[in-house]
Amino acid sequence: MKGSLSAAEVHKQYSDGVTAFRRQITDATLRIKFTQEVDIFFRACTLGVWGRDGASITPRHVEYYNAIYTKGNPVPAILFWELSTAVSEYPGFQPPPFFARMRASDKVSGTHLARRFIDLMTLMQLLFAAVDDVVSEEEAGFVNACADSLSALCDRDGLKGGKAPLDAKDFISKRPEADGPGDEAAPAAAVAGGGEAAPQTEAEQAPAPSLEELMAELDGLCGLDKVKADVKSLINLVKVRKLRQEHELPIPPMSLHLVFLGNPGTGKTTVARLLAKIYHAIGVLSKGQLVEVDRSGLVAGFVGQTAIKTGEVIQKALGGVLFIDEAYALANQDAPNDFGKEAIETLLKGMEDHRADLIVIVAGYTELMGTFIHANPGLESRFNKYFYFEDYNGGQLMAIFQSMCAKNGYTLSDEAEEYAGTYFRELYEERDENFGNARDVRNVFERAVSRQSDRVAALEAPGKEDLMSLTLADLREDDGAQTEGT
Template identity: 70%
Template sequence: MAQLDELCGLETVKAEVRSLMNLVKVRQLREEAGLPTPPLSLHMVFLGNPGTGKTTVARLVAGLYKSIGVLSQGQLVEVDRAGLVAGYVGQTALKTQTVLQSALGGVLFLDEAYALAPGDSPNDFGREAIEVLLKGMEDHRKDLVVIVAGYPGPMERFLHSNPGLESRFNKSLFFPDYTAGQLLEIFRSLCQKNGYTLSPEADTKASAALQSLYDHRGESFGNAREVRNFFEDAIARQADRVAGLSAPSREDLMALLPEDLA
């Protein structure tokens, strides 16, 4: 939970995960006390744009479920359509079953899940993968959690594409875009973790650049991924600048100056 709390923003997501953990813990206590426990689906839908922390939270959820004894292993297996669907008849089921086996005891995280059910292709092999997934979720319901993720609109259509999906994925978490201030916080964190110092002028320039990035974001805005790209561009420019110094000091090696930022 401490790792979850350290994440930038995502206050609603953190609160919902905490609430879910409480629900599971109390359910376990009721079982131990011999009290009835209503069915509880632990599978989830993560809705949001890229770079909003969905994979990171899925990994933390896997660890949390392991820590309270819901899952035996707690590993996270990430997969997308390409990891489940084969190009010819009969192979998709085998491919999907192999992935399911690797995820037993942990969390299977299916990103851009809607790609399995393209609306314009009723004979698409993705539908076979969905059927195998649903069967696997039923067969291994005591030791497998599946989290599907993607953009809100397409994910809604995906869940409506198969009655089994709607019934099993009844909990959704929404991951909002980071604000400009949170993007700056993420950038400062990247600098600190990687041993770079921002001069006050560089910090001001970074703030303005990330504000502009946020103000002009489009549908495919990458959030934290955009910040990482911004950071990597900055350290590349810094390297070009520092390489030209005759005897750079430790401070020179660490300092990010305004001219290092785009």
């Protein structure tokens, strides 16, 4: 469609707008909460906008939805049927959880974050409405109603506004004729820029990382020495096969599908994502994206639907890697009529039909994955390469924790560093079936940041060092809370 924003352009406008707003948040706790919740909130907004005027959901809607994320947050991977269902079941607009804290912060500091956020929300919702190059009257009415509900909360709290709020009805555009110039759609393409039309250029795509950069990223992962060696060996094998092909030499049959064995939190998804990019860099895959699913993303509740659902996932993964976590859940030996069998059969057919441009990685616990692979002869023949992901030891857990601190702008006092080293060593030595590896480290980090925020918020005039420092008190917790969330 002429004038339509690409998904890449939507992502850039959305990410730039949210990032610029986040920089205005000086309260560290509020900034963290905003970062964690903002993408979820705006993706919910799309469901309300797209359900206004009865238009059908199209593949472009799916592309727009999956473009709504900011750096560091999970990237959505919704499917067509999932989005259609979500739009039809939209429960109604709800203020985001962080908005209450934002208003409280404004009340104390005299800032206008809440009012500015309402304008940001209006612009983003108009950006979503422009999926078909049109902002309809119904869509604009919904956007204004959402803004009015947030404004009413600000009014109730006595928060004065600055400039007049944006009116979504100023961006209403008529649907362009199929053979017309399409000028009427200009406002829709400009909503994220504050009303000025953006030039229609090719999507600004970041250059794909080189093989050297990807291998450096792999080497930079903590631990996983055996996995790294296996990946490098596999890459060498693929590169030599391509060279033999170029010299018209025989190429023995080889399956590139993989089995990842190991406990949760050992980096399986991270390595799978890197492998997808590496395969793209050496010309094995045309796109190099990773599509991650589990049983719920493949299996439906009625006969015939599972094949459709699994087939759609395969189509989405073409050109990249399909990563199936906890794949053993598809092989339910206790229920021979389980729809997981249908998913496996559809998956095997897809792997055969698209063997030149699809790689499947199945992952899960070591003992359970063996049962899964042997549940179907087709699985045994296609999955013959196994990568073993060992648990992180105490020193590696500490290194991951230090990396999280450095990446997020936190420093450890000497006492806190000593305490953390002992804590992670004991966590590894006393691990049981609930041990979560890097997930446990993330839980410890997030709880420490939360306690630090409560402590710093009580200071009269905290400085930069106060905002960055994690102390022994921030890391300590009751024994009963140590395994929370693992």
